[in-house]
Amino acid sequence: MIGKLKGLIDSYGEDFAILDVGGVGYQVHCSSRTLQSLPAAGEAAVLSIETYVREDQIKLFGFKSDIEREWFRLLQTVQGVGAKVALAVLGTLTPSDLANAIALRDKAAVARTPGVGPKVAERIVTELKDKVPAFANVDPAVVSLSGAIDDSRSPRPVTDAISALVNLGYGQPQAAAAIAAASRSAGEKAETAQLIRLGLKELAK
Numbered sequence: 001m002i003g004k005l006k007g008l009i010d011s012y013g014e015d016f017a018i019l020d021v022g023g024v025g026y027q028v029h030c031s032s033r034t035l036q037s038l039p040a041a042g043e044a045a046v047l048s049i050e051t052y053v054r055e056d057q058i059k060l061f062g063f064k065s066d067i068e069r070e071w072f073r074l075l076q077t078v079q080g081v082g083a084k085v086a087l088a089v090l091g092t093l094t095p096s097d098l099a100n101a102i103a104l105r106d107k108a109a110v111a112r113t114p115g116v117g118p119k120v121a122e123r124i125v126t127e128l129k130d131k132v133p134a135f136a137n138v139d140p141a142v143v144s145l146s147g148a149i150d151d152s153r154s155p156r157p158v159t160d161a162i163s164a165l166v167n168l169g170y171g172q173p174q175a176a177a178a179i180a181a182a183s184r185s186a187g188e189k190a191e192t193a194q195l196i197r198l199g200l201k202e203l204a205k
Contacts, residue, residue, distance in 0.1 A: 006028055009045050
């Protein structure tokens, strides 16, 4: 199995690059984000590789980092997500943005991917939610609160405060993060109005 290729960029196609390694040209399929980050033809490049072997073909997928390759594998554990959709998601969101979106149950961020509808975005967020905390750089308290909100387990003042911030035009993840911070400083018995006021201060930082 090929795990990494180091060579010179020979040429580009719509969704692939030809990497010349010792005189052999490897066709490597990449996300749009990875393709844009690669150098011009004739220059050196290194790609982490995922090799797919099928009865009728061998296909190489290339990534700028091992973590991006791990996400490519992880995404395909979700029902209905194949290599094409996984690459499209990674072309839309960086690995860290994807981890944060899943941790915060931000289905809308994932659904910005061309070809990914609300149902697939919902499955990605739901099926991977227990696998991403290690990748995300989000406050664990915010992740916990987002999960509670998603499962309708959070206190009424908290859900009301988040709803109020969303109505003011803030996104659900931003509102949840702000109210999580507000809830931590104000305590469990805080009223909705107090949480809204503190949440707005957090958003203004």
